Amino acid sequence: xxxxxxxxxxxxxxxxxxxxxxxxxxxxxxxxxxxxxxxxxxxxxxxxxxxxxxxxxxxxxxxxxxxxxxxxxxxxxxxxxxxxxxxxxxxxxxxxxxxxxxxxxxxxxxxxxxxxxxxxxxxxxxxxxxxxxxxxxxxxxxxxxxxxxxxxxxxxxxxxxxxxxxxxxxxxxxxxxxxxxxxxxxxxxxxxxxxxxxxxxxxxxxxxxxxxxxxxxxxxxxxxxxxxxxxxxxxxxxxxxxxxxxxxxxxxxxxxxxxxxxxxxxxxxxxxxxxxxxxxxxxxxxxxxxxxxxxxxxxxxxxxxxxxxxxxxxxxxxxxxxxxxxxxxxxxxxxxxxxxxxxxxxxxxxxxxxxxxxxxxxxxxxxxxxxxxxxxxxxxxxxxxxxxxxxxxxxxxxxxxxxxxxxxxxxxxxxxxxxxxxxxxxxxxxxxxxxxxxxxxxxxxxxxxxxxxxxxxxxxxxxxxxxxxxxxxxxxxxxxxxxxxxxxxxxxxxxxxxxxxxxxxxxxxxxxxxxxxxxxxxxxxxxxxxxxxxxxxxxxxxxxxxxxxxxxxxxxxxxxxxxxxxxxxxxxxxxxxxxxxxxxxxxxxxxxxxxxxxxxxxxxxxxxxxxxxxxxxxxxxxxxxxxxxxxxxxxxxxxxxxxxxxxxxxxxxxxxxxxxxxxxxxxxxxxxxxxxxxxxxxxxxxxxxxxxxxxxx
Ligand code: HDE
Numbered sequence: 001x002x003x004x005x006x007x008x009x010x011x012x013x014x015x016x017x018x019x020x021x022x023x024x025x026x027x028x029x030x031x032x033x034x035x036x037x038x039x040x041x042x043x044x045x046x047x048x049x050x051x052x053x054x055x056x057x058x059x060x061x062x063x064x065x066x067x068x069x070x071x072x073x074x075x076x077x078x079x080x081x082x083x084x085x086x087x088x089x090x091x092x093x094x095x096x097x098x099x100x101x102x103x104x105x106x107x108x109x110x111x112x113x114x115x116x117x118x119x120x121x122x123x124x125x126x127x128x129x130x131x132x133x134x135x136x137x138x139x140x141x142x143x144x145x146x147x148x149x150x151x152x153x154x155x156x157x158x159x160x161x162x163x164x165x166x167x168x169x170x171x172x173x174x175x176x177x178x179x180x181x182x183x184x185x186x187x188x189x190x191x192x193x194x195x196x197x198x199x200x201x202x203x204x205x206x207x208x209x210x211x212x213x214x215x216x217x218x219x220x221x222x223x224x225x226x227x228x229x230x231x232x233x234x235x236x237x238x239x240x241x242x243x244x245x246x247x248x249x250x251x252x253x254x255x256x257x258x259x260x261x262x263x264x265x266x267x268x269x270x271x272x273x274x275x276x277x278x279x280x281x282x283x284x285x286x287x288x289x290x291x292x293x294x295x296x297x298x299x300x301x302x303x304x305x306x307x308x309x310x311x312x313x314x315x316x317x318x319x320x321x322x323x324x325x326x327x328x329x330x331x332x333x334x335x336x337x338x339x340x341x342x343x344x345x346x347x348x349x350x351x352x353x354x355x356x357x358x359x360x361x362x363x364x365x366x367x368x369x370x371x372x373x374x375x376x377x378x379x380x381x382x383x384x385x386x387x388x389x390x391x392x393x394x395x396x397x398x399x400x401x402x403x404x405x406x407x408x409x410x411x412x413x414x415x416x417x418x419x420x421x422x423x424x425x426x427x428x429x430x431x432x433x434x435x436x437x438x439x440x441x442x443x444x445x446x447x448x449x450x451x452x453x454x455x456x457x458x459x460x461x462x463x464x465x466x467x468x469x470x471x472x473x474x475x476x477x478x479x480x481x482x483x484x485x486x487x488x489x490x491x492x493x494x495x496x497x498x499x500x501x502x503x504x505x506x507x508x509x510x511x512x513x514x515x516x517x518x519x520x521x522x523x524x525x526x527x528x529x530x531x532x533x534x535x536x537x538x539x540x541x542x543x544x545x546x547x548x549x550x551x552x553x554x555x556x557x558x559x560x561x562x563x564x565x566x567x568x569x570x571x572x573x574x575x576x577x578x579x580x581x582x583x584x585x586x587x588x589x590x591x592x593x594x595x596x597x598x599x600x601x602x603x604x605x606x607x608x609x610x611x612x613x614x615x616x617x618x619x620x621x622x623x624x625x626x627x628x629x630x631x632x633x634x635x636x637x638x639x640x641x642x643x644x645x646x647x648x649x650x651x652x653x654x655x656x657x658x659x660x661x662x663x664x665x666x667x668x669x670x671x672x673x674x675x676x677x678x679x680x681x682x683x684x685x686x687x688x689x690x691x692x693x694x695x696x697x
Contacts, residue, residue, distance in 0.1 A: 022091045022333050022341075024117065024146070028389045029336065039068050078343070079378050080129040083174055084140045086188070087123030088222065088275035089342040090282055092331035094118050094145055094292065100326055103243055103296060104235035106355030107436075108147040109326060117146040118329050119390065121345050122222040122274070126177045127188025132267035133274035134258065135188035136217040136484065138208065141227030141249065142347040143329070146394040149436060153351040154247055155371070159216050160228035160315040163205040165459050167366015173198065173205070191491035200500035203462035204313045206508060210466050213484035214477050215257030215542025220609075220687075221277040223288040223553075224256040231349075231364040232309040234357035234441050235296070240432060242357065242441035244297040244309055246316055248323050252289040254548030256687045260484060262643040266606035277553070279334055286552045286582070287332040293323035299443050307465070308458035310361045314465055317537040341390045346375040357441045382406050398427040463507045463531035470509050472536045474544035476690035482512065486519040498522060507531055515696055547685035552582040554684050557608035557640075559633060559656065560617060562589045562596065567616040570650060570673050571595070574612060577677030583684070588636075590620070590627045600628035605639035609687070610646040610680050612668075613637065613653030621656040634658065641667070644692050646683025648676050665689050 036044040051063035059066060081087075094116045100109040108116040123140035124131070139158040144151055163173055175181075176198030177190050186192055190199075190212075199205045211217070219225040229247030236242045258266070266273055281288060295316050297309065307314040335341035348371040349364060358364055379385035382405035386392065397409075400416040415423040430437025470478065485505070489498050498520055506513035510527040517524055539545075556578050560571035568587070572595050575585040586597040586608070598607075600620075605611060620633045637656050640647050648668030649657065662669045666689035668679040683689075 022117075022336070024394055025336070025341070025389050028340075039065065040072065078380065081123075081378070082374060083125050084123040084142075085129040086127045086131050086133070086135075087121050087140060087342065088278055089119060089121035089335060089345055090278060090331040091333035091335070092118050092120065092287070092329055094327055094329040096327040097325060100235075101237060103237055104355040105238045106147070106152070106235070106353055107149045108145055108152070108353075109355070116148075117394065118331075119144045119146070119341075119345060120329075120331060121342060121347070122278070124188065126174075126190065130271075131188035132271035134218060134263040134267045136190070136212060136260070136263065137188065138212055138217070139219065139222070139225060141225075142345075143227065143249070144345070144347060144351070145353075147353050148395060149353045150395055151351045151391075151393045152353045152356060153347045153349065154229050155347045155349050155367075156227050156229045156247065156249070158219065158225040158227055159208055159211040160230060160246075160248075161207045161211065161465070162230055162312045162363060163199075163208045164202065164363065165204050165311055165313055165455065166362045167370065168362075169202065170366065170370070173202075191488040193492045193494050193497055196489065196492050196501055197494070197497045200497060200504050203504055203507075204459075206462055206504055207313050207466045207469065210469050210481060210508070211540075213481045213488075214469075214473060215255075215480060217484070218258045218260065218263040219274075219542070220256040220258055222274050223253045223278060223281055224251060224548075226250050226255060227290065228315075231312050231361045232297075232359045233364075234359060234444075235294070236355055236357050236439070236441045238432075240439070240442040242299060242443050244299060244301060244359065246295040246297075246321075248293040248295070249290040249329075250293060250323075252291060252328075253550045253552075254687075255542050255545055256548060257542040259480070259643055259688070259693070260487065262606050262639075265604065265639075269604045269606050278331075280584075281553045282331060282334050284553065287330045289328055289330045291325050292327045292329060293325045295321040295323055297321055303458055307461065308456065310359055310456075311459045312361055312363045313459075313462065317468070318539060319537060340388075344385075344388050345390045346371075346378065346385050346388075348372055348375070352438065354436060354438045357444070380405070384408065400427070461531065464533065466508045467531060467533060468535055468537055469540055470512060471534065472538065472540050474541055474690075475695060476693060477541050477543045478512075479693065479695050480543075482515045482696065485512075485516045489516060489520055495522075503528070543688065543690055548687055551609075551681065551684040551687075554583050554609040555607065556583055556585045556680060556684075557598070557603060557605075557611040557636065558585055558587045558614060559611065559620065559636065559653070560587055560589050560596070560614040561620045562591055562593050563619060564616040567614045568593070568595065570616075571614040573673040574614060574650070574677055577674050578680070581677065581681045583681065590625060600625075600632050600636075603632075603636060605636045605643060605645070608640065608645070610648075610684055611636060611640035612647065612676055612680055613649040613656050614673075615649075615651030615653050617653050618655045621658075641692065644688035644690055646680050646686070646689070648680055648683075650676050665691055 037047050038044050045065045047065050047069050050059045050066045052059050096109050096114045098112045121142045124135050124137040126137055127135050141156045141158050143154045176194045179185050179187055180192055180194055199209055227249035232244050232246055234242045235245050302309045305320050350368045375385045384404050384406045387408045402416050413423055428435060432439035489501060502513045502517050506525045506528045514524045558571045558574050560567045571587040575587055578585040587595055588598045588603045589596040590600060624630055634656060641660055646666045650673055651671055654669050660667055666683050668676060670676045
């Protein structure tokens with residue numbers, strides 16, 4: 001291995017492949033084909049049986065083969081992330097749409113068509129590493145650019161605002177949402193007293209909470225959600241002129257979310273649905289894409305919109321500042337080893353490059369400390385986590401940092417101090433004009449101010465923007481928020497906490513508060529109108545956004561019976577027609593059989609985006625069988641319908657739909673396999689037929 005970061009840079013450059021490939025990791029890959037087992041120090045050995053004194057005798061302390069095998073095993077885990085423990089990552093590349101040097105000196109944005117490798121890790125926040133994917137939660141969106149001027153990480157989320165305004169509050173937030181400490185229940189859920197007690201006492205949480213209670217909390221998949229940088233950052237150009245910016249990562253697949261009962265059931269049936277969807281899409285060559293956009297604002301705009309751009313609980317509505325698309329990224333390569341790449345990826349908001357700068361957002365400022373600190377902890381105290389293959393920059397690293405556990409570099413410069421003369425002064429200090437260095441925006445100022453532990457008065461309106469969000473949701477998604485709040489609050493024990501939450505909701509909307517109150521058996525509240533307004537914005541819902549641009553990789557269950565060859569051959573025909581459209585059909589029958597991919601004992605509506613029934617299947621719905629739970633085939637259809645999925649049937653397959661009227665939207669009865677496939681594909685673009693979901697009167 002031609003070790004060292006510069007060696008890696010050369011390999012990546014010389015490979016001649018798109019930067020989206022992960023060839024920069026090639027030098028670290030270990031493949032075990034046709035080789036003998038060795039110890040960690042390279043001695044070929046037999047590690048199948050321990051060394052014993054006689055056939056039935058005790059294992060000997062001398063057995064270094066046993067000892068090294070076990071001591072390695074005993075240390076396989078590193079601490080999981082204290083938050084965002086559950087996640088999945090993939091490689092890809094970013095491509096700049098243009099030369100953006102008028103606004104930023106960042107080299108990866110310096111030329112139209114310029115490509116930069118990226119690694120993205122998606123996550124949920126509250127659950128532990130083994131928790132199910134479909135927890136209602138904010139979702140992490142941590143994006144690393146391996147630029148030719150060093151690594152740049154945007155450690156964002158799928159919701160554009162955050163719960164709190166000061167990093168000092170983060171441990172409190174996390175303690176409140178994590179499982180209650182006595183019994184460690186519930187896992188990956190906020191439906192418990194401590195979470196809502198904190199939320200109701202910290203009204204800055206309300207805005208993010210409403211987003212999480214809407215479809216944004218339960219996306220269909222990582223591919224179908226957007227990302228946001230959340231904080232306001234700075235772009236700085238070569239002349240030192242700076243702009244305030246907000247990042248948007250807009251997915252090109254279309255935004256799609258599940259409904260809550262569906263998400264809960266899916267967690268039981270397939271706890272890995274999000275990571276599986278991402279993996280399968282990339283493995284099949286259906287590479288997901290996001291457009292990178294920025295809202296660009298002047299330094300003077302910081303309090304112009306009626307809120308403070310340094311307050312991370314606020315977003316900038318697009319009516320105020322449009323989003324300028326600056327590039328796109330594509331995820332086109334799965335990891336080769338989950339632990340080595342995804343688990344050991346260590347993102348840092350403080351990983352920045354020339355042309356980018358921070359702002360004084362107190363949450364961002366606090367994060368700049370916490371991530372490095374947590375990585376030191378996760379890497380068992382060693383700062384050399386930056387040298388782990390997935391974390392290395394693709395450019396040479398030169399500084400006077402030395403040694404430490406797991407040091408991989410062989411530093412030959414013995415003058416590891418600055419200033420020196422004996423090494424000609426190198427490594428030199430780089431800055432705005434020398435060595436293409438990082439520099440702080442010259443416009444940045446600290447006001448002449450006293451030292452305070454106080455919240456800025458410009459941060460104290462916690463209700464206007466949640467109301468803007470609420471007003472802007474279609475009624476189906478408002479209902480979703482109400483239902484989610486009813487679920488969460490009916491699962492907590494304390495009436496006092498429920499009342500505190502309703503009082504906060506009531507400052508956002510009297511209607512919201514009272515629709516939740518009614519389900520909790522609590523009295524209706526009079527309006528608390530100080531922050532009420534009728535403004536709306538666009539682009540904040542997950543429902544009602546029009547047809548999805550892409551349905552590639554969506555899953556369709558085709559119900560058939562092994563008792564009828566016609567039913568099976570028609571299922572096959574439907575399957576072929578759907579496959580031709582880039583969908584992933586699975587034929588379901590009583591037993592596995594040629595062309596049958598799932599059984600009624602294993603299949604469930606939540607495993608599919610749409611469900612259809614082949615002809616000649618009547619018996620499946622009318623006769624029971626010991627091969628599957630009572631009523632299961634009919635239940636699959638009923639659930640699919642109730643979860644708002646497109647459903648349909650050919651011929652007498654219709655008999656399975658005991659309670660479904662053919663004239664409802666998203667229900668397709670036809671006499672031809674091809675026609676059904678066409679209709680289902682069309683229906684999948686709508687994804688959820690929300691008119692099936694009951695609304696409050
Ligand atoms: Fe994080 N956050 N966070 N966070 N965060 C972590 O770092 C923290 C915040 C986000 O896929 C931790 O490596 C503080 C906002 C993502 O590896 C930790 C504050 C946003 C990830 C940490 C915040 C995020 C993390 C845990 C101030 C969106 C996963 C393990 C209140 C803009 C990254 C780790 C990955 C992870 C601290 C708030 C996003 C402890 C102190 C706001 C996507 O360092």
